[in-house]
Amino acid sequence: MYAPGRTRYLLVILAVVVSGHYLLSLAHPSYGRATSLSHLFSPRPNTNVPAEYYTHGAVPPGTSPQLDHLEISSRRANASFVILARNSDLDNTVRSVREVEDRFNTRHHYPLTLLNDEPFTEDFKRRVSAVASGPVSFGVVPKEHWVQPAWIDEARATKGREQLVADNVIYGGSVSYRNMCRFNSGFFFRHPLLQQYRWYWRIEPDVHFHCDVNFDPFLYMQDRGKVYGFTITMYEFDKTIPSLWGHVKDFIKKYPQHIAKDNALGFMSDDGGETYNRCHFWSNFEIADLEFWRGPAYTDFFNYLDSQGGFYYERWGDAPVHSIAAGLFASKDQLQFFEEIGYEHNPYTHCPKDPGMWERGKCGCDPTRSFDYDGYSCMRQWDRFMGL
Numbered sequence: 001m002y003a004p005g006r007t008r009y010l011l012v013i014l015a016v017v018v019s020g021h022y023l024l025s026l027a028h029p030s031y032g033r034a035t036s037l038s039h040l041f042s043p044r045p046n047t048n049v050p051a052e053y054y055t056h057g058a059v060p061p062g063t064s065p066q067l068d069h070l071e072i073s074s075r076r077a078n079a080s081f082v083i084l085a086r087n088s089d090l091d092n093t094v095r096s097v098r099e100v101e102d103r104f105n106t107r108h109h110y111p112l113t114l115l116n117d118e119p120f121t122e123d124f125k126r127r128v129s130a131v132a133s134g135p136v137s138f139g140v141v142p143k144e145h146w147v148q149p150a151w152i153d154e155a156r157a158t159k160g161r162e163q164l165v166a167d168n169v170i171y172g173g174s175v176s177y178r179n180m181c182r183f184n185s186g187f188f189f190r191h192p193l194l195q196q197y198r199w200y201w202r203i204e205p206d207v208h209f210h211c212d213v214n215f216d217p218f219l220y221m222q223d224r225g226k227v228y229g230f231t232i233t234m235y236e237f238d239k240t241i242p243s244l245w246g247h248v249k250d251f252i253k254k255y256p257q258h259i260a261k262d263n264a265l266g267f268m269s270d271d272g273g274e275t276y277n278r279c280h281f282w283s284n285f286e287i288a289d290l291e292f293w294r295g296p297a298y299t300d301f302f303n304y305l306d307s308q309g310g311f312y313y314e315r316w317g318d319a320p321v322h323s324i325a326a327g328l329f330a331s332k333d334q335l336q337f338f339e340e341i342g343y344e345h346n347p348y349t350h351c352p353k354d355p356g357m358w359e360r361g362k363c364g365c366d367p368t369r370s371f372d373y374d375g376y377s378c379m380r381q382w383d384r385f386m387g388l
């Protein structure tokens, strides 16, 4: 039998119990399950993504007085995922897409753009489309964006490869790896399928997302005027870039107008720009502004570097090239470390250390084994540089 009076009475009791529990959790951080919630009410360091970017439901209502959560979660950025993959990467691509869907995109349905240096097979298209929650496009990289340019001195390139093989450098003898690095450095953002987008999130076959991403990193980047977001930073192998920094210094002299005020040169150089400390962002994960790469500073930079031939004579990676550009042509506040995003690319994992972040994101990674403060990581350098 329906008894409105009794229902209202029960609701009042419930409200009293819940709010009591809530007040208690604020007063006593160790009070039961409420410990993780208490983090949401304490001010977060300004480097972290603030509460208003969290998807409706992921943050208790009332934590963000400024913005209505429903309105936020229906806002969308002009963005796509980007994956460069070969047909032989099918299983690993499906796994990466499945994870990024489960951890993030199933609530947003952002499109997926897949690129390959040859046409994707029907099987590839079917299986990737099956796990995606948004529109999926498959594109072929134009040959002129991929193959070694005819003006490269092949004898010199061969000698360079042989040297790196002798030095046991990973992918030291590979031309296709060099094609890929050059493509990722200077061409992916010019692909016709990406022209319609402003923002991208780069993923690769066989990467892992260890935490729920309960906020929209694209909107966060867009609203804050950010340019480049990363999760892992480390030292580059010096044998792959022996002449790179010399060319960077020449470029700076030639194009001083492109250098941003308040840039991140201090993160990449410990002696005011004389030498490169080899710190770079690991570019297999990137959330960034395509217009930054399409703009005049990076266009001049890539053309200058490309004309030196170092993608083939040495083995310049897109990671140091992108990182040095982001460090010079953007202000340091436009670079974003996404502490919240648990990410793994073999053999390294970034796992959030903050217990609140880690529990809130339902992270499956081990925070004690995060790469952040490994000896090979540049995170300490980043913290020092950013004054954290």
Ligand SMILES: *[C@@H]1O[C@H](CO)[C@@H](O)[C@H](O)[C@H]1NC(C)=O
Binding pocket: 078, 195, 196, 197, 198, 291
């Ligand atoms: C998305 O971004 C691209 C590149 O900046 C731009 O050309 C396009 O007009 C944008 N689309 C919308 C809907 O804003």
